[in-house]
Amino acid sequence: MEISFLIVTKGRPEELHFTLKKLQSIFDSERHEVLVYIDNCMGTERLQAQFHWVKWYVGKESISASPARNFLYKKAVGEIFIGLDDDAHLISEKPIATIQFYFNANRSLGILAFKEVKGIFKSKSEINLENEKEEFLTTEFIGSGFAIRKEVYDETxxxxxxxDIYGEETCLSLEVLDLDYDILYTNQVAVNHRIDVEKRKLQGKNYFRFQKQLQNSFRLYVIYSRRPFRKIVKLLFHNFKKYALSDSRYFSLYAYALGNMIVLLPTMLQRRKKMSKATEQKLKTLKRIPY
Known part of the structure; x- marks a missing residue:
């Protein structure tokens, strides 16, 4: 099997339906497989009858995005894994052939980070894709669209x-880099992440994301950083000054996250897997991907 498309979904049956219809147009059953994990969503389960060529996995209890990905990726057998969000689809020309070309040309390539185009468009012609080629080695990938070599993923x-969510891509990226593989960003493979950008701007503050990112950044530093103390202090000070002092809800979530950090610290220390000095230095030289 050459390619495994992998999608974790929860509560977005219409978006998933659209994504699977797009995948169907490039799917070859002899060379490709599509695996979908439904994270406790009865509405989405109804789609199984419409897409018999998909390998479905259903969780009756919600386990959240990262554990669901962990489960699903163990089931895949393709030489290359292509991860997509349930509301994202490939929009570049001949994406599969392009992805395979990059991996075949460079044995050191662990992850191919795709260009993410955010927005809801009536037609593909409305999407502005640059003609000029842009690519560079980078620190991580965006979860809405990326590819990773199976043998590399299995080493991590x-x-x-x-x-649970917000930060899992960073964890995987750090482990891939620490194994001395590269992460390459290219705009030659692009995904349309179908989110309403203007609506999200109007929604303003995202309290849920704030709490999760604060907790997960702490865990990342404890597990992977060579000298986590200074980074954790800066993390706590920055979020206290910028968010916790700005309104009472942020303050409460900050306090909750702080308590969570203290309680889970012994467990996180047991998982410690600090990166090498070479990886730490390499991270300082790499360009970050555009969000």
Whole structure:
């Protein structure tokens, strides 16, 4: 099997339906497989009858994004894994052939990070894709669209089961880099992440994301950083000054996250897997991907 498409979904049956219809147009059953994990969503389960060529996995209890990815990726057998969000689809020309070309041309390539185009468009012609080629080695990938070599993924711990959402891509990226593989960003493979950008701007503060990212950043530093103390102090000070002092809800979530850090610290220390000095230095030289 050459390619495994992997999608974790929860509560977005219409978006998933759209994504699978797009995948169907490039799917070859002899060379490709599509695996979908439904994270406790009865509405989405109804789609199984419409897409018999998909390998479905259904969780009756919600386990959240990262543990679901960890489960699903163990089931895949393709030489290359292509991860997509349930509301994202490939929009570049001949994406599979392009992805395979990059991996075949460079044995040191662990992850191919795709260009993410955010927004809801009536047609593909509305999407502005640059003609000029852009690519560079980078620190991580965006979860809405990326590819990873199976043998590289299998060398890592996989997506973390000790994290639920917001930060799992960083964990996997750090482990891939620490194994001395590269992460390459290219705009030659692009995904349309179908989110309403203007609506999200109007929604303003995202309290849920704030709490999760604060807790998970702490865990990342404890597990992977060579000298986590200074980074944790800076993390706590920055979030206290910028968010916790700005309104009472942020303050409460900050306090809750702080308590969570203290309680889970012994467990996180047991998972410690600090990166090498070479990886730490390499991270300082790499360009970050555009969000």
């Amino acid at each position: 711990s996989g997506f973390p089961t000790w994290m």
